[in-house]
Amino acid sequence: MMDGWTTKLIRWLLYGSVLVLGLSFAVGHWVAPEAEWRVVLTPPTPVVSGGGSVWFVEGERGRLVEFGAGRGWLDVAAMSPWQDGWRTRQVVGRWIEKEGVGSARIHRASGLARVSYPDGFVLDRVEMSVLPGGPPCWVEARGDVVVFCSTGGVLYRYAFSGSRHPLAVGGRDPEPIAVVRAAGAPEVGEIHDLWRPYGMGGEGLYLASVRRPGARPRQATQEIWWLRLSEDGTELVDGGRLTEGEAGWMARFPVLGRRPSGGVWLAYLVREAQRPDWTLRVVPVEWEPENQSAPIRVSGTARDLVDGCAGSPPAFRADGRRVQIVRPEEGRWDARPRLESVELEDEEWESSRLARGLGVRPELPAF
Numbered sequence: 001m002m003d004g005w006t007t008k009l010i011r012w013l014l015y016g017s018v019l020v021l022g023l024s025f026a027v028g029h030w031v032a033p034e035a036e037w038r039v040v041l042t043p044p045t046p047v048v049s050g051g052g053s054v055w056f057v058e059g060e061r062g063r064l065v066e067f068g069a070g071r072g073w074l075d076v077a078a079m080s081p082w083q084d085g086w087r088t089r090q091v092v093g094r095w096i097e098k099e100g101v102g103s104a105r106i107h108r109a110s111g112l113a114r115v116s117y118p119d120g121f122v123l124d125r126v127e128m129s130v131l132p133g134g135p136p137c138w139v140e141a142r143g144d145v146v147v148f149c150s151t152g153g154v155l156y157r158y159a160f161s162g163s164r165h166p167l168a169v170g171g172r173d174p175e176p177i178a179v180v181r182a183a184g185a186p187e188v189g190e191i192h193d194l195w196r197p198y199g200m201g202g203e204g205l206y207l208a209s210v211r212r213p214g215a216r217p218r219q220a221t222q223e224i225w226w227l228r229l230s231e232d233g234t235e236l237v238d239g240g241r242l243t244e245g246e247a248g249w250m251a252r253f254p255v256l257g258r259r260p261s262g263g264v265w266l267a268y269l270v271r272e273a274q275r276p277d278w279t280l281r282v283v284p285v286e287w288e289p290e291n292q293s294a295p296i297r298v299s300g301t302a303r304d305l306v307d308g309c310a311g312s313p314p315a316f317r318a319d320g321r322r323v324q325i326v327r328p329e330e331g332r333w334d335a336r337p338r339l340e341s342v343e344l345e346d347e348e349w350e351s352s353r354l355a356r357g358l359g360v361r362p363e364l365p366a367f
Helices: 002-030
Strands: 047-050 053-058 063-067 073-079 089-099 106-117 122-127 145-149 155-159 190-195 205-211 222-229 235-241 249-258 264-272 278-287 296-298 303-309 322-327 338-343 360-362
Touching: 053 073, 073 106, 089 122, 145 190, 190 222, 190 249, 205 249, 249 278, 278 322, 303 322, 303 338
Parallel strands: 222 249
Antiparallel strands: 047 053, 047 073, 053 063, 073 089, 089 106, 106 122, 145 155, 190 205, 205 222, 222 235, 249 264, 264 278, 278 296, 278 303, 322 338, 338 360
16 A cells, blocks of 8 residues: 555656746746846857848857747847856847738738747747847847847837836837937938947947938948947947948948957948949957947958858857858858858958958858
């Protein structure tokens, strides 16, 4: 008799343990760990997205890991610069849901999705009246507030938790809040890219691609700017032009990288407005984030390195000696991306091997 009761007791204890573990796992996803549990990881994980797909670039060999968010279309995404107490991170990107098949598909809903990585657990799908046009940036390195540019070139802020909005529900903003220009801030045109130098200092500093006001679409000129937002991401308080754009030329997807000597370079893509492919351009800069009036300044000559890039942000590798670019596979812009690394020469541009198209080394995904 005792053996039977002992067996039942052990069995119920096992069932109880499994239940507790399951509840703990669920709570860990639905209730975000406190910010102090989060550890900022640098450099940030590069993300390649477009056409409804998202790939993360992992490891020194540039392993491509495809990532989805269940129902709907996810792209123009970014990964959180932090890892939480459950050793997970979060992915925030544009979410689009459609109904029907083929040419009969219709738009049903769109907005931002927040997804746990690497398990793919969907934390939020926030339907919005504005459509995100680029990857978001986290306002605080350990927080749950992001800023993003819309397809119309307007900056918005959205808090997934900790909102102080009077109509907030469950700590979330009721809708995206447009970033306003503070008194004395420069007039800025449409913003079509936004990038944050995580781990490099400079709280509130961002890089952006800005379209000159008043330009017609076929004569659009986009330039690289630095922007400074308020601590809560609700105001644009300062900014300045980094590159002088030529009429009809576009400069987009700016990123910073630290070289082995400690110097900082700016990398971005340029093209004529009516051409499909992009050229990688790099230039040395002075990075002084504590300088309120000019935290970043171009300090050298810009060079074009590689043609035929896809419209995806470049990324400096951890060693600071290479810049990773994305190429379309066999000329198809809707195919799985192919990564290549561009070898960077010395910082004084003393080598003649920086001629266009040289120094490119294909990197095959190591599956």
